Amino acid sequence: MYHLECIKCGAKYGPDKVIYTCSKCGGLLDVVYDYSEIRLSREDLKGPLSVWKYKALLPVSREPVTLKEGGTPIYHLRSIGKEVGLREAYAKHEGMNPSGSFKDRGMTVGVTKALELGMKSVACASTGNTSASLAVYGARAGIPVIVLLPSGKVALGKVAQALMHGAKVISIKGNFDDALRLVRELCVENGIYLLNSINPYRLEGQKTIGFEIVDYFGWEVPDRIILPVGNAGNITAIFKGLSEMKRLGIIDRVPKMTGIQAEGSAPIAKAIKSGAASIAVEEHPETVATAIRIGDPVNAVKALNAIRASGGTAETVTDEEILAAQKMLATKEGIGVEPASAASVAGLIKLRRMGVIEKDEHVVCVVTGHLLKDPETVIKNCDKPIEVEATKEAIEKALGMKPSIASY
Numbered sequence: 009m010y011h012l013e014c015i016k017c018g019a020k021y022g023p024d025k026v027i028y029t030c031s032k033c034g035g036l037l038d039v040v041y042d043y044s045e046i047r048l049s050r051e052d053l054k055g056p057l058s059v060w061k062y063k064a065l066l067p068v069s070r071e072p073v074t075l076k077e078g079g080t081p082i083y084h085l086r087s088i089g090k091e092v093g094l095r096e097a098y099a100k101h102e103g104m105n106p107s108g109s110f111k112d113r114g115m116t117v118g119v120t121k122a123l124e125l126g127m128k129s130v131a132c133a134s135t136g137n138t139s140a141s142l143a144v145y146g147a148r149a150g151i152p153v154i155v156l157l158p159s160g161k162v163a164l165g166k167v168a169q170a171l172m173h174g175a176k177v178i179s180i181k182g183n184f185d186d187a188l189r190l191v192r193e194l195c196v197e198n199g200i201y202l203l204n205s206i207n208p209y210r211l212e213g214q215k216t217i218g219f220e221i222v223d224y225f226g227w228e229v230p231d232r233i234i235l236p237v238g239n240a241g242n243i244t245a246i247f248k249g250l251s252e253m254k255r256l257g258i259i260d261r262v263p264k265m266t267g268i269q270a271e272g273s274a275p276i277a278k279a280i281k282s283g284a285a286s287i288a289v290e291e292h293p294e295t296v297a298t299a300i301r302i303g304d305p306v307n308a309v310k311a312l313n314a315i316r317a318s319g320g321t322a323e324t325v326t327d328e329e330i331l332a333a334q335k336m337l338a339t340k341e342g343i344g345v346e347p348a349s350a351a352s353v354a355g356l357i358k359l360r361r362m363g364v365i366e367k368d369e370h371v372v373c374v375v376t377g378h379l380l381k382d383p384e385t386v387i388k389n390c391d392k393p394i395e396v397e398a399t400k401e402a403i404e405k406a407l408g409m410k411p412s413i414a415s416y
């Protein structure tokens with residue numbers, strides 16, 4: 009059994025209530041299980057990785073709306089690790105989920121919950137990936153999807169997905185924070201189910217990233233998990249899930265949760281660095297990593313706690329560092345990710361060079377979305393294809409080769 013609980017005033021709500029924040033104090037809600045009832049051991053968790061493998065710690069009872077999400081690969085970062093002097097550096101590639109980002113973990117649970125609650129339509133505001141994922145899972149479930157996007161600031165692949173999977177796409181003349189404020193009002197006033205990460209059920213799905221990481225390493229807990237941070241749902245979710253596993257005796261500690269933000273959009277990193285109790289909202293967030301272009305992260309309170317309680321940290325990286333890390337991952341490791349995802353690896357490089365990450369640490373970077381999500385940024389930052397006549401000689405010349413014998 010489980011209920012919803014306000015993290016601020018402790019008010020409790022039944023699992024069937026459609027509610028996103030505490031109606032008494034406005035605080036964020038958590039899904040809280042009756043942990044004494046959950047019998048779960050390492051023995052019960054044998055078999056391949058997937059979101060629904062961890063059903064005992066997920067808050068739905070009906071058949072899930074699923075596209076076989078989760079089970080994403082973990083890669084050893086041999087070249088990057090060598091370059092920064094870190095043997096145990098890994099990347100978990102969440103771009104290998106059905107819609108190409110980690111959001112699918114939240115949506116398989118969130119959309120299933122929407123059906124369980126009898127909701128007839130779903131909506132979200134999005135920097136792109138949430139909308140793509142919700143469109144996919146709404147289509148799978150057969151319910152209408154509405155998405156609000158900040159006009160001109162969403163990567164092309166993500167808009168294409170939302171459109172093709174049949175969502176009603178509204179582009180607003182404002183930023184993500186405006187879109188989220190508006191969609192919250194829209195949902196509450198019109199009985200539409202809100203599936204942004206303020207919805208605690210969505211975060212339950214996302215916590216399975218952490219489960220899969222410790223499961224993959226044979227329940228050996230990495231020293232640190234590094235994530236890009238936007239609305240701060242993911243870092244919060246992974247911390248919650250791993251804290252639950254610790255409570256159940258499946259693991260013995262929780263990794264240092266480490267959040268990376270783009271320099272122009274960094275309210276959480278700034279609060280961590282200054283020791284402030286709460287964030288100062290960034291009115292005009294800006295970064296090439298549009299997925300994390302968020303000035304007023306809705307899960308800030310939870311994220312600050314996750315970082316501090318785990319002994320982690322937060323850091324900023326420049327757009328140049330993000331794009332350089334994206335290129336390094338692509339060309340030196342064969343791992344294709346979108347800019348926001350590369351922020352975690354840019355953060356790894358920076359924190360290692362600063363000496364914050366020690367050389368014998370075991371570190372996992374979560375790379376959150378696939379390279380093809382944002383083709384425009386790639387095209388802007390790579391050499392253009394070389395156009396030549398359709399002859400072997402022209403190709404050889406373009407490749408700087410000596411003309412072959414046959415052409416004499």
Ligand SMILES: Cc1ncc(COP(=O)(O)O)c(C=O)c1O
Nearest residue numbers: 137238239240241242299376377
């Ligand atoms: C690719 C990618 N990385 C990171 C994030 C940030 O995740 P969160 O909002 O949970 O901090 C997002 C959010 O949209 C994203 O799409």
